[in-house]
């Protein structure tokens with residue numbers, strides 16, 4: 001069978017996109033999804049996303065990591081899916097869709113950047129050397145001295161598979177402060193089991209964690225990721241983060257067919 005796919009990337013976090021409105025895709029075929037995400041034997045991607053029909057919102061997002069397993073929310077993937085939905089004429093520049101963590105509102109701005117509302121965050125666990133929070137996906141956030149030369153894969157895997165997070169694991173973000181409103185981060189992603197060039201829920205977690213640690217009092221924070229720049233903004237009241245938005249590029253790369 002010939003499978004039609006679209007490839008998108010958001011600050012270098014890349015995804016295979018499939019229009020599954022006719023519900024044809026074999027969603028339980030973990031091996032096939034991992035194969036499609038394989039950079040040597042397949043199309044290549046950090047994840048695969050299905051765009052599906054939903055009865056009450058514009059569409060449904062179903063996200064898989066590159067290991068072939070369905071997982072929690074993907075911020076960059078959500079932004080790319082919004083751009084994909086526009087390409088398919090499912091939406092124009094404004095949308096509400098459903099994902100595993102609930103409803104998401106998003107807009108495509110005049111410059112093409114996609115702004116995606118993320119879940120509200122109330123619980124942030126602060127430990128001596130890291131912060132843990134869930135921004136749709138679980139994130140460990142840790143400041144490090146030499147981010148540029150830090151071994152993300154080795155140190156990320158040690159924490160992800162260590163005692164802290166048990167079987168479910170976590171995504172692991174290493175962070176450096178640049179100025180009052182800017183941070184650089186590099187992320188080890190669960191389910192990819194490697195560093196990716198960007199992680200949207202990770203950037204969101206870093207922005208909130210840096211506010212909680214008192215490293216910034218800005219409500220709009222610039223995040224440098226390996227694949228570009230993201231902006232996270234929020235309102236904060238009594239320790240609760242609401243109206244959390246993740247903004248950045250979401251770009252179509254190519255379209256093709258693959259024999260499956």
Ligand SMILES: N[C@@H](CCC[C@H](N)C(=O)O)C(=O)O
Pocket residue numbers: 013065071072073074075076077137138170171189190191192198199200201202
């Ligand atoms: N790249 C994503 C995060 C995807 C989910 C993550 N790998 C997990 O399984 O927790 C993003 O942009 O948020």
